[in-house]
Amino acid sequence: MWMFGLMSALLLTGIPVPPASPADEIERKIAALLRQMTLEEKLGQLQMLDGDVDGSYRPDHLDLVRRGLVGAFLNVRGARRVNELQRIAVEESRLKIPLLFGFDVLHGYRTIFPVPLAEASSWDPEAVQRAASIAAAEARAAGVTWTFAPMVDIARDPRWGRIVEGSGEDPHLGSVMARARVRGFQGHDYSASDRVLACAKHFVGYGAAEGGRDYNTTDMSERTLREIYLPPFKAAVEAGVGTIMSAFNDLSGIPASANPFTLTTILRGEWKFDGVVLSDYTAIEELMAHGLAADGAEAARYALDAGVDMEMVSRLYSRHVPQLIKEGKLSMATLDEAVRRVLRIKFRLGLFERPYADEARERAVLLRPEHRAAAREMAARSIVLLKNEGHLLPLSKTVRTLAVIGPLADDQRNLLGPWSGDGRAEDVVAILSGITAKLGPTARVLHARGCEITDCSSREIAEAVRLARQAEVAIVVVGESAEMSGEAASRASLDLPGRQLELVKAIHATGTPTVVLLVNGRPLTIPWIAEHVPAILETWFAGTEAGHAIADVLFGDVNPGGKLPVTFPRSVGQIPIYYNHKRTGRPPNPTNKYTSKYLDEEVTPLFPFGYGLSYSQFQISHLQLSRQRIRPDESLTVSVEVENIGSRTGDEVVQLYICDVAASVTRPVRELKGFRRITLRPGEKGRITFTLGPEHLGFYDRQMQFIVEPGEFRIFVGTSSVGGLEASFEVVQ
Numbered sequence: 135m136w137m138f139g140l141m142s143a144l145l146l147t148g149i150p151v152p153p154a155s156p157a158d159e160i161e162r163k164i165a166a167l168l169r170q171m172t173l174e175e176k177l178g179q180l181q182m183l184d185g186d187v188d189g190s191y192r193p194d195h196l197d198l199v200r201r202g203l204v205g206a207f208l209n210v211r212g213a214r215r216v217n218e219l220q221r222i223a224v225e226e227s228r229l230k231i232p233l234l235f236g237f238d239v240l241h242g243y244r245t246i247f248p249v250p251l252a253e254a255s256s257w258d259p260e261a262v263q264r265a266a267s268i269a270a271a272e273a274r275a276a277g278v279t280w281t282f283a284p285m286v287d288i289a290r291d292p293r294w295g296r297i298v299e300g301s302g303e304d305p306h307l308g309s310v311m312a313r314a315r316v317r318g319f320q321g322h323d324y325s326a327s328d329r330v331l332a333c334a335k336h337f338v339g340y341g342a343a344e345g346g347r348d349y350n351t352t353d354m355s356e357r358t359l360r361e362i363y364l365p366p367f368k369a370a371v372e373a374g375v376g377t378i379m380s381a382f383n384d385l386s387g388i389p390a391s392a393n394p395f396t397l398t399t400i401l402r403g404e405w406k407f408d409g410v411v412l413s414d415y416t417a418i419e420e421l422m423a424h425g426l427a428a429d430g431a432e433a434a435r436y437a438l439d440a441g442v443d444m445e446m447v448s449r450l451y452s453r454h455v456p457q458l459i460k461e462g463k464l465s466m467a468t469l470d471e472a473v474r475r476v477l478r479i480k481f482r483l484g485l486f487e488r489p490y491a492d493e494a495r496e497r498a499v500l501l502r503p504e505h506r507a508a509a510r511e512m513a514a515r516s517i518v519l520l521k522n523e524g525h526l527l528p529l530s531k532t533v534r535t536l537a538v539i540g541p542l543a544d545d546q547r548n549l550l551g552p553w554s555g556d557g558r559a560e561d562v563v564a565i566l567s568g569i570t571a572k573l574g575p576t577a578r579v580l581h582a583r584g585c586e587i588t589d590c591s592s593r594e595i596a597e598a599v600r601l602a603r604q605a606e607v608a609i610v611v612v613g614e615s616a617e618m619s620g621e622a623a624s625r626a627s628l629d630l631p632g633r634q635l636e637l638v639k640a641i642h643a644t645g646t647p648t649v650v651l652l653v654n655g656r657p658l659t660i661p662w663i664a665e666h667v668p669a670i671l672e673t674w675f676a677g678t679e680a681g682h683a684i685a686d687v688l689f690g691d692v693n694p695g696g697k698l699p700v701t702f703p704r705s706v707g708q709i710p711i712y713y714n715h716k717r718t719g720r721p722p723n724p725t726n727k728y729t730s731k732y733l734d735e736e737v738t739p740l741f742p743f744g745y746g747l748s749y750s751q752f753q754i755s756h757l758q759l760s761r762q763r764i765r766p767d768e769s770l771t772v773s774v775e776v777e778n779i780g781s782r783t784g785d786e787v788v789q790l791y792i793c794d795v796a797a798s799v800t801r802p803v804r805e806l807k808g809f810r811r812i813t814l815r816p817g818e819k820g821r822i823t824f825t826l827g828p829e830h831l832g833f834y835d836r837q838m839q840f841i842v843e844p845g846e847f848r849i850f851v852g853t854s855s856v857g858g859l860e861a862s863f864e865v866v867q
């Protein structure tokens with residue numbers, strides 16, 4: 135504001151005044167609008183209302199729009215419908231403030247990419263960014279200006295169904311993927327006709343739900359909050375994310391949607407975030423259920439005062455804020471600041487100049503061949519080869535008889551996964567179709583479901599066994615339904631649902647070489663399969679092009695290079711079993727009873743974080759450090775040589791981990807601090823160099839200050855969170 139005063143003073147002196155910057159121009163327009171707005175119109179900007187799941191709007195909302203009492207909608211989509219509502223706002227309301235249209239576009243709008251956990255398995259941020267940019271282009275063409283993505287919650291408990299929506303258990307990988315998705319969705323300027331406003335969610339700690347039970351309590355130290363759950367949000371803010379969504383969960387006694395420490399002290403104070411905070415769906419109303427707010431008025435006051443600007447679906451702000459202000463329990467300044475933030479992103483989106491969607495553009499952009507091609511490539515890069523005994527894979531394209539079995543072999547709907555935007559089952563290439571297309575008419579491809587995902591009759595298994603006996607190879611496609619992942623989809627067991635394991639065992643017992651394809655949105659406990667089946671591919675929910683992508687990998691047109699972004703436990707009893715755990719005073723020792731382990735289970739996971747095989751083999755050597763000693767504010771480089779010693783071109787993901795050997799606060803056994811996916815031809819060598827600096831080596835000390843402490847650090851460079859080449863260096867005062 136002082137800028138305007140200064141400029142007018144300068145004008146009087148005749149000194150040439152520099153033209154106002156675009157940002158200052160926006161602030162001037164916001165101030166001018168605010169001065170005209172009634173209290174009801176201000177509250178209207180803080181109200182998001184819901185459309186129907188099919189994308190239509192509720193007729194009774196039209197009048198609210200006309201009276202300027204709504205600022206945004208969620209789920210309303212499609213250029214024509216969006217324009218119908220927008221026209222009322224822009225041409226019939228008093229102040230003509232355009233609406234925002236938000237939608238959950240997490241992994242595609244109409245062209246559906248692999249679920250986010252699958253995309254994270256690619257360890258390829260450039261590919262992930264491209265997927266997000268395509269999703270943005272399709273969404274914006276359909277009138278969606280705001281996506282409720284990326285979901286950046288760290289998830290260490292695979293019982294939590296929403297693990298599928300994020301990038302797994304690690305803060306570094308999660309931060310890299312958060313930046314990639316924000317840049318993909320927003321680009322450099324989200325007013326562009328093929329970009330959307332992004333929304334990092336769910337702020338904060340939602341993934342730490344006790345028992346992996348969705349919406350359950352989270353309780354953690356500030357150090358865990360800052361070192362594990364906040365980093366991907368900070369990365370998103372640093373990448374310029376325009377909005378943040380506040381979460382449902384009780385966060386150490388103060389619900390995340392009413393928590394001034396996270397929403398104001400950290401988000402606004404430390405990170406200087408000037409965007410909008412949107413509540414999750416009725417999360418403000420739920421402050422009463424939490425037992426924080428005695429009534430709706432108190433819920434509204436807690437949330438607005440803590441820093442939640444816009445209310446999703448519940449309507450406590452519009453109902454109670456006028457009286458709260460009248461009673462002096464809320465200040466007009468607080469309200470104005472929230473409205474200012476909402477208007478700011480509407481100006482930054484270019485909605486005042488270009489409020490309408492282009493229906494012709496929508497038809498031209500959705501499901502374009504190049505979008506499908508990108509989805510196919512992303513899906514193939516997301517596949518993780520978990521086992522390949524005897525090099526059973528890749529299969530030969532000259533195979534004459536193949537059996538493709540399982541409840542997810544000829545399925546389209548489930549392959550979209552949860553939160554599949556406007557994706558259509560009929561667009562999906564089923565796995566059976568992808569295989570048939572790959573082999574052409576010469577091969578005999580036999581198919582039987584064998585069982586359903588959750589139940590089946592033994593007759594069906596018998597039919598599947600009969601077909602497997604006729605085949606040279608049996609491919610068994612098992613896993614979860616899309617509804618078993620995502621929101622409100624926590625599972626107390628991570629076993630294959632129904633009688634799918636029985637089906638796998640029956641097919642394996644025929645003696646026909648068996649390949650298992652997993653279709654799932656979370657780690658599954660598959661110890662029998664891991665021990666007995668020679669080849670296993672983790673394909674996740676692979677999206678619209680699933681069948682083609684999986685066939686590309688099965689038959690060797692793509693060499694799989696994915697790595698697990700989350701630990702696979704042997705049994706649910708091992709949870710939590712994330713890799714970056716503390717050492718304890720009694721680390722597990724099989725020869726000493728009195729150490730940290732189980733009587734009835736291993737302490738190691740079934741498959742570790744960062745693990746994944748290839749059809750090639752890679753050798754890492756020549757680990758070099760630029761220095762043996764550095765000061766706390768200095769950096770060093772770590773480099774290794776990678777060689778493809780196999781017979782196929784392939785990718786390896788080289789991973790760098792550190793361990794702070796002794797510190798004033800105990801540190802994890804390992805922490806991922808760098809990774810690079812590299813493609814090498816047979817015999818080709820590459821050199822990869824990482825930089826380690828204070829931002830990698832530091833931690834929050836006993837006074838919660840981020841410091842780098844002198845002492846020994848060990849580093850590990852390898853192809854998973856287990857093993858690798860080791861070295862050490864010292865930080866000296």
Ligand code: GLC
Nearest residue numbers: 208238282335336414415621
């Ligand atoms: C849901 C989810 C959130 C989503 C929102 C709108 O409850 O928690 O991730 O963006 O509502 O659909």
